[in-house]
Amino acid sequence: MNKILVFGHQNPDTDAITSAISYTYLLNQQGIEAEAVALGKVNEETAYALKEFGQDAPRVIESIGSQTDTVALVDHNESQQSVSDLAEVQVHSVVDHHKIGDFTSASPLTFIAKPYGCSQTIIFELFQEAGIEIPKEIAGLMLSAIISDTLLFKSPTTTEMDKKVGLALAEIAGVDVEKYGLALLKSGTNVDAKSASEIADGDAKSFEMAGKPVRIGQINVVDVNDVLKRKEEVIAAMKELITANEYAAFLLVVTNILTSDSEGLLVGSDDFVQHVEQAYGGQVIDNQINLPGVVSRKKQVVPPLQSTF
């Protein structure tokens, strides 16, 4: 076995990046050679967290190629969200908190999925089971991911374990959860600096529905009008992304992290619009649908939509 390359999903968010870092640290401490890499550049929120705890962003790769023959996946398990040549390499382990997708293996391996709000909560348990201490800067990154994924424990994906682990990590990292958490979340909401395409696709993932890839993006804001005032431009960018990547449709969820409500912007066929209306029980008017109380793509956006197909 060569060095294990450890990475999270494409369009990496704070959990994808920092889970690669913390899981790599854990493997290294267990005497396993591993390196954290990323399937894309870090976003502003992640950059904020990395800077806060004095860590570098992992180098970006697109494929494994001849770099190694063994990888570990964190914060994802579906091939669509992974490295392009995943099928060519061996998977050492998977640590994830998403639904189980098309992942298969030729041999037994370590595959730990739990229905927590964040992958780092599982990784915290792995540290505990292995009896390995978490350094302050790693704890800070792990906490950042939990804050990011649970929107400071407000998302319905948040479990008791996420809260418990988050508080334990804050203690190790020596930060005030509320104060640091709000600063972290706000750091990722600078919409004005983003292009329309970055707004739509920055955190987007593809989900197979009726055999076709539906693109679902999400952007956190402190005022939804920061996005809605650029609606025409964003819709145009979504159309271009659909054409360029042959998506069946595109749904962008604009989430207000202060009120925990969202607006959905969408582009797709009449049939797709009907699926969206059925899934969320509202009306699509002018490519837009009101999504009150919706903050979690994983729990409140994807499953209802998928179940209409």
Add this chain to the structure above:
Amino acid sequence: MNKILVFGHQNPDTDAITSAISYTYLLNQQGIEAEAVALGKVNEETAYALKEFGQDAPRVIESIGSQTDTVALVDHNESQQSVSDLAEVQVHSVVDHHKIGDFTSASPLTFIAKPYGCSQTIIFELFQEAGIEIPKEIAGLMLSAIISDTLLFKSPTTTEMDKKVGLALAEIAGVDVEKYGLALLKSGTNVDAKSASEIADGDAKSFEMAGKPVRIGQINVVDVNDVLKRKEEVIAAMKELITANEYAAFLLVVTNILTSDSEGLLVGSDDFVQHVEQAYGGQVIDNQINLPGVVSRKKQVVPPLQSTF
């Protein structure tokens, strides 16, 4: 959520049956209503273990029907090896030590797979993490599964953790591992009492290869001639099973638990015979191939064959 029905794979072996029992006990201790059931009758070896530790065999089900809406899978994750209406119910959790097959979920769930020799080794870790004590009779069943799956720690699937956990369980159960282990393994090798069809299919599982189900059975013996003297009859039974169930081919691995060698008996097209010869590097003569040093279907039989397709 209704009561969780917990079960192992079809054609249950000792791990499938006893992991359902131990995992159900663990869930019950955590305040979760659960019942261990089985997707088939217990075999002689499992009956021996249940009797030894004063436990009843779980009731047999074929489908879930209206019994509950939630299940937990142990010792398997592939739909082909599970309950017929798995797609109709929600899966609470999966604990398994096999390769990851076609399992998918609509929502996040607990899915713990580890490359150990036995599912019970993972369940032992779950007991430890939860801080729940293992009663003597449950420990005895868990140990029985580890002995069965690792052929008393001799199979190449055996990990250091299986040994460590096995010894810890033997201590709790109050048995001598070697003495009890050999008695347990021998209890399952009474070939004379079995019909040809039971010999071939008693512990068989289906594996998808090139899109078609290949049936692979395994039987442990203390003398391979106990099976080979009935070769004609067994081959005929395999042919009947192929026809009745539309298998692409059938491979039966006859394993001598004392010498750790096997003989393969097979029925299939010329093409399948070539795949078998390529996979195991021997020659098929008269529906038979020598498999020296082969004791593990999971590690030494399925992956080499699958990789030729």
